[in-house]
Amino acid sequence: MCGIVGLFIKDKALEPQLGQLLSVMLATMCDRGPDSAGFAIYGGGEAGLAKITVQSPDPAMFNGLDSALAGVLGAKVSMATKDTHAVLRLAEKLTDRAREVLRGQFPQLRVMGVGERIEIYKEVGYPTEVSERFGLPGMTGSHGIGHTRMATESAVTTMGAHPFSTGVDECLVHNGSLSNHNNLRRDLKREGRTFETENDTEVAAAYLTAQMDRGLSLGDALEKSLDDLDGFYTFVVGTRDGFGVLRDRIACKPAVLAETDRYVAFGSEYRALVGLPGIENAKVWEPEPATVYFWER
């Protein structure tokens, strides 16, 4: 069992409240996933700049990281730290080079996500504590996805928590369990993809990335996953400007969607949605199995 919440804002006036609303939603899902939590926030981006979210169990590692990286790259790097995570901002065209430098010179750091707008935070711990540690209630943005984890397939670790990055400005969270992830991981490794964990969702994320690298759109990659992924899943995905939901054909993992003129919201249960403004008059429904839902602004 796990819990998923997601909020995709249509009315810009709500954007300052994104973190506040999402943190209330996440808190309702603690008992579905008390062992770890995480969230992706699509905040403001600056044209030409990219954000790299990195994690270290020891935040002292971040001391001087920005200047060291700036020195190697010969370019400006700014950094904002939040507990065990730091968000590095640098010129977009330097992203690949920066990741190379991080891999080579700072192997203890783990890259959580990269993009113009995405920031990914995740840790082991009770979801409300994780949310407080990173200051989720104060965050702003256009959309966000949160996850509370009850591990079934692999160890309770930071890297086993969700969301998983599936590419630039993209992320995936999952409720369920895949049964063919070992085979898929072997296939994807053969293609040269690397994995940090034994986690099934990481395989799903890598699978989607691989499909998109071959030229498929996210929607088409999700459609294809219905044939290639075996197991139970409710997925919620985020892109730079979009928000999507997909359930497997059996659809036993719960999902509720709500839509008003101001937002689209996802909850594993209706409980997650009751604090949203105007929920009483929202269109509330259960997403159909094997159907890709996607909203974009």
Add this chain to the structure above:
Amino acid sequence: MPTVDLATTGLRELNEALHKLSEGTNETHWEILNPRGSHAVAVGVNAPAEIAVQGSVGYYCAGMNRQARITVRGSAGPGVAENMMSGEVIVKGDASQYAGATGKGGLLVIEGNASSRCGISMKGIDIVVKGNIGHMSAFMAQAGNLVVCGDAGASLGDSIYEARLFVRGSVKSLGADCIEKEMRPEHVELLAQLLARASITDVKAKDFKRYGSARKLYNFSVDHAGAYG
């Protein structure tokens, strides 16, 4: 009339109070406020009380109900009226998966749509859905009646035993060993009674089709292996 506000009263306290009700109680009308998607609201009631839940509920509302008439003025999460024995449960909105699962008796009315696995393993309950139902409904249904005024999803009545299924709209597909059967006068009469009990007056019993078991999977015969697909 006791009114319980779940914003200020714990769920356990509510359910304990409901469990204390006995035959001949004077507290026959209950109102439950602010359910906000809570789980297990009014589970295990065994008294002829009228209970109105003002809002949407989460998992397992009205499970194991006996005698009570429970109305949800909102939508219900998974497993509403699961294993109901008698009484009546009315959901004004939609119901999530496995509504009325394993129910032995009583009447479950869903005024909106029900999602997947509605009436799975039903054992005598009557379920009336005004809207549509999802896939794998009435899977291994053993006894009772499932009435669907709208459409049914894929694999209706898979591995069904003796339950009767009545669907007014389309059926996406029938499950293994489930077939369409003749609608005889006694079925029209039974269906008319069920619709009346569910206070549905705008649809006619004769517009429904009946589905049930072909009775080929009761005992395993290797000749039928293909039918288990």
